[in-house]
Amino acid sequence: MESLSTLLKLRRRMKSKRPEFRRYESHKKLRLRDKGWRKPRGRHNKLRQMYGGKWSGRALVRVGYGSPSAVRGYHPCGKKEVLVYNPSQLESINPENQVVRIASCVGMKKRLAIEDRAKQLGVKVLNPVQGGE
Incomplete structure (x- = not known):
């Protein structure tokens, strides 16, 4: 298994490439702006369907964006x-x-x-x- 410092460097690099997950239409409603991610669940929601040009490039939260499980809950100092x-x-x-x-x-x-x-x-x-x- 890789050392703790190597995994922390890997996590830092992965986080720098991770997109900023914004809630759907949070730019329209101020009360949604800082509330964090919610999965779009509407029947005709374009983001959920990944339909159309501006939605197809937008990232949804998925499993592959997670950090290594061995360093979850660790502070960047390594503790x-x-x-x-x-x-x-x-x-x-x-x-x-x-x-x-x-x-x-x-x-x-x-x-x-x-x-x-x-x-x-x-x-x-x-x-x-x-x-x-």
């Missing part, structure tokens, strides 16, 4: 991302091959406590408080 909700979860983190991302639902007081504990344990936090302590 596995772990989502953390409280400081006690940091005890099970291995700093050599894991990094921490603090969940978005965590409040400021607990976020600062997680960052302090991570600093003591030598664990890298991917989303630290901006302009905090």
Whole structure:
């Protein structure tokens, strides 16, 4: 099997060639613009049928665009991302091959406590408080 760094380079190269999958008619409705991909399911939908010039070159989400399964969930630095909700979860983190991302639902007081504990344990936090302590 290929090494982790080789697979990460391959994933980076594959992502650079991957098209930007936009939702059908997202250019017409602002509320659809940032919602992400949805498969077109309409009976006469031109994109689903790949019918016509402007639709035939447009990419649909397919299996072949995926990244290598061995590096899914890895941060570009080569370490596995772990989502953390409280400081006690940091005890099970291995700093050599894991990094921490603090969940978005965590409040400021607990976020600062997680960052302090991570600093003591030598664990890298991917989303630290901006302009905090």
